[in-house]
Amino acid sequence: MSAVLAAILPVLAAVALMLVNGVVLIYMLRKVLGRLHLRHGPLNVGPKGMVQTTADVLKLLSKEDVIPTGVDRWMYVLAPAAVFIPSLLAYAAIPFSENLRITQLETGLLFTFAVLSLVALGVLMAGWGSANKWSLIGAMRAAAQTIAYEVPLLLSVIPVVMVVGSLDLAQIVQAQSGTWFGIIPRWFVFAQFPAFAIFLIAALAELNQTPFDMSEAESELVAGFATEYSSMRFGMLFLAEFSNSFIMSAIAVSVFFGGWSLPWVPDSVIAPIAPVIFVLKTYFGIFVFMWIRGTFPRVRIDQLMTLGWKWLIPITLGWIMLTGLVLKLGELGGAS
Amino acid sequence: MSELHDTSYEPGLLAEGTFDPGERPAGIKRIPRGVEHLATEHLVVNVGPQHPSTHGVLRLVLELDGETIVNAEIVIGYLHRGIEKLGEHRRYHQLGTLMDRGDYMSGIHGELAAAMAVEQLMETEVPAKAQWLRTLMSEINRIASHMVWFGTFGLDCGAMGQFLYAMRDREALIDVLEAVTGQRMMFNYVRPGGVLADLTPEMESAIRTFLRTIDGYLDEHDALLGGNEILQMRVKGIGTLDRETAVAFGLTGANLRGSGVGYDVRRDRPYAAYPELEFDVPVGSTGDAWDRYTVRMGEMRQAVRMIRQCIDGIPEGDIMAKVPKVLRPPAGESYACVESSRGELGVHLVSDGSDMPYRFRYRPPSLYSLQALEEILPGRMFADAIMLIGSIDIVLGEIDR
Numbered sequence: 229m230s231a232v233l234a235a236i237l238p239v240l241a242a243v244a245l246m247l248v249n250g251v252v253l254i255y256m257l258r259k260v261l262g263r264l265h266l267r268h269g270p271l272n273v274g275p276k277g278m279v280q281t282t283a284d285v286l287k288l289l290s291k292e293d294v295i296p297t298g299v300d301r302w303m304y305v306l307a308p309a310a311v312f313i314p315s316l317l318a319y320a321a322i323p324f325s326e327n328l329r330i331t332q333l334e335t336g337l338l339f340t341f342a343v344l345s346l347v348a349l350g351v352l353m354a355g356w357g358s359a360n361k362w363s364l365i366g367a368m369r370a371a372a373q374t375i376a377y378e379v380p381l382l383l384s385v386i387p388v389v390m391v392v393g394s395l396d397l398a399q400i401v402q403a404q405s406g407t408w409f410g411i412i413p414r415w416f417v418f419a420q421f422p423a424f425a426i427f428l429i430a431a432l433a434e435l436n437q438t439p440f441d442m443s444e445a446e447s448e449l450v451a452g453f454a455t456e457y458s459s460m461r462f463g464m465l466f467l468a469e470f471s472n473s474f475i476m477s478a479i480a481v482s483v484f485f486g487g488w489s490l491p492w493v494p495d496s497v498i499a500p501i502a503p504v505i506f507v508l509k510t511y512f513g514i515f516v517f518m519w520i521r522g523t524f525p526r527v528r529i530d531q532l533m534t535l536g537w538k539w540l541i542p543i544t545l546g547w548i549m550l551t552g553l554v555l556k557l558g559e560l561g562g563a564s
Numbered sequence: 565m566s567e568l569h570d571t572s573y574e575p576g577l578l579a580e581g582t583f584d585p586g587e588r589p590a591g592i593k594r595i596p597r598g599v600e601h602l603a604t605e606h607l608v609v610n611v612g613p614q615h616p617s618t619h620g621v622l623r624l625v626l627e628l629d630g631e632t633i634v635n636a637e638i639v640i641g642y643l644h645r646g647i648e649k650l651g652e653h654r655r656y657h658q659l660g661t662l663m664d665r666g667d668y669m670s671g672i673h674g675e676l677a678a679a680m681a682v683e684q685l686m687e688t689e690v691p692a693k694a695q696w697l698r699t700l701m702s703e704i705n706r707i708a709s710h711m712v713w714f715g716t717f718g719l720d721c722g723a724m725g726q727f728l729y730a731m732r733d734r735e736a737l738i739d740v741l742e743a744v745t746g747q748r749m750m751f752n753y754v755r756p757g758g759v760l761a762d763l764t765p766e767m768e769s770a771i772r773t774f775l776r777t778i779d780g781y782l783d784e785h786d787a788l789l790g791g792n793e794i795l796q797m798r799v800k801g802i803g804t805l806d807r808e809t810a811v812a813f814g815l816t817g818a819n820l821r822g823s824g825v826g827y828d829v830r831r832d833r834p835y836a837a838y839p840e841l842e843f844d845v846p847v848g849s850t851g852d853a854w855d856r857y858t859v860r861m862g863e864m865r866q867a868v869r870m871i872r873q874c875i876d877g878i879p880e881g882d883i884m885a886k887v888p889k890v891l892r893p894p895a896g897e898s899y900a901c902v903e904s905s906r907g908e909l910g911v912h913l914v915s916d917g918s919d920m921p922y923r924f925r926y927r928p929p930s931l932y933s934l935q936a937l938e939e940i941l942p943g944r945m946f947a948d949a950i951m952l953i954g955s956i957d958i959v960l961g962e963i964d965r
Contacts, residue, residue: 448950
């Protein structure tokens with residue numbers, strides 16, 4: 229019995245986390261964009277409009293599930309799940325603190341990227357199955373974009389992995405404890421800044437966020453791959469998008485910003501509030517995504533491809549070589 | 565182009581290609597099994613009349629090869645109300661009301677053109693103060709209209725913030741216009757013989773308050789959108805209209821000046837109080853979307869300059885000439901044109917001596933701009949099409965009339 233519980237509880241926790249996250253993040257997006265746009269965002273439902281998103285989710289749940297005639301039925305019906313499930317799986321390896329995580333994976337970083345890349349498959353199914361021209365263009369853009377940006381995204385974390393010597397996210401976080409000269413935290417964002425910059429750009433593209441929101445591009449493609457979706461199927465696509473921002477931001481926090489640790493504060497103080505620190509850092513990352521979303525125009529698809537293939541990938545490869553060289557030289561220096 | 569009209573629904577739209585692969589490319593010995601029928605096809609998409617970025621009810625039928633536009637066809641008429649015909653059954657006083665509903669973004673300019681055409685027929689002398697007020701209101705309306713263009717231009721490329729910042733500035737101007745004319749968009753302020761109402765001291769101070777902040781705001785807008793590397797990547801070099809093409813299409817306004825032809829009705833066929841004002845006419849060089857952007861931004865700054873001169877220079881006097889209650893101009897023809905926010909807005913009137921025009925013709929500058937769009941779309945990416953619609957700044961109200 230307890231074995232079954234131990235298996236089910238983490239899954240339930242992940243689902244609950246994802247839903248709560250989605251609701252909180254949508255409210256946050258509305259408020260942040262509202263502030264950036266000289267307007268208020270939701271105000272009336274609940275104190276400061278806090279219950280607005282919950283009301284919207286309930287509304288979506290109670291709506292009729294419209295399946296347009298002419299769609300590829302199986303693809304259309306399964307696509308939201310194909311987007312939602314990988315997004316849920318990605319929570320598995322996120323280390324909220326030293327002990328608090330759903331499962332410990334030696335290859336946590338790789339696993340998370342692997343499941344996130346499956347999202348593109350669901351988007352492609354949604355766009356193809358909808359039998360709508362806008363959806364189709366959106367899905368094709370999403371596929372091209374995700375394939376192009378998967379490469380620099382993965383390459384950008386490799387220098388960090390080389391330094392730490394592990395793909396386990398918790399070990400990467402632990403490698404960042406302490407400070408240099410007592411002031412600068414040993415976060416990889418400082419030592420590996422080019423890697424972080426490329427990670428940020430590639431993450432925005434991977435998440436379909438402005439300035440790379442090609443597959444939705446509401447001023448061009450109406451709503452891109454989600455055009456034909458309504459009711460909770462749309463809700464699932466929408467929630468998955470926010471959940472993916474959370475995952476991506478959590479990876480950025482773990483790999484580049486010291487995860488649950490804080491510099492200058494002893495571990496004994498941090499230990500009880502580690503998950504809170506982690507979530508706050510992650511939310512700050514998401515805030516940066518929203519900030520960019522409220523400000524930037526969108527690039528064109530060919531410019532996006534040029535940036536990915538001709539700039540980001542060569543730069544990351546060069547950076548990997550440089551990191552390797554420095555590591556090897558350090559080893560040789562240590563040996564002699 | 566007849567196949568473009570066929571937008572009937574086809575389930576599984578890329579079902580089976582009718583594409584003939586032709587000669588096998590050299591070096592390929594064998595086509596793998598199962599791909600003999602794979603072929604590419606052009607996709608015909610119907611953009612609008614209900615689409616987020618067609619600025620009203622424009623419909624574009626685009627033939628796409630991947631994301632590249634092969635053919636473009638513009639379909640208009642979804643907002644046709646028969647303004648010209650309606651004008652033939654209205655008294656001369658009422659023409660302004662119709663003109664407001666043509667180019668609804670810059671109503672003052674339309675009213676002014678109609679009033680000037682009637683005054684030409686009647687040979688009415690308009691008092692100096694009315695001329696200055698017309699100029700002032702025209703320029704206020706020009707900024708308000710350009711702010712909408714600016715905001716939607718940002719919106720077209722996905723930058724939502726700029727739209728709301730532009731709306732903030734437009735709001736201040738619309739408030740002034742509302743205070744003076746009693747309406748936010750359909751002003752009916754310029755009447756044959758003069759204008760409806762004078763400025764009160766409160767309105768004057770409202771305009772001065774606006775003038776204090778607008779320069780900073782314009783710099784901010786320009787830095788936020790025009791200074792953005794991504795926007796420059798998007799608009800530089802696209803939609804180029806050279807001088808000859810621009811003239812051949814009959815473009816006017818910022819679209820023509822962007823192509824390097826310095827024709828501005830305010831300077832070259834002066835009307836109202838423009839001869840007494842100092843202003844420059846911004847002109848572009850290559851005629852691409854970026855030039856049209858910079859010309860419009862420059863025009864807003866010039867408009868601010870003119871508002872400053874107007875508010876200090878308004879003479880004393882009457883705001884309305886002595887005109888009869890029912891206008892019965894002598895038989896004849898007249899043509900009056902003004903520089904509206906979108907170009908040369910002309911009104912041609914034919915009078916038969918009765919109290920209604922025999923013929924009322926409205927020259928909408930956007931219509932000519934829109935025709936040039938068909939020229940610049942093929943060969944561009946689909947995302948460019950949206951930017952190009954934004955860059956020529958059309959109002960469907962005046963195109964369809």
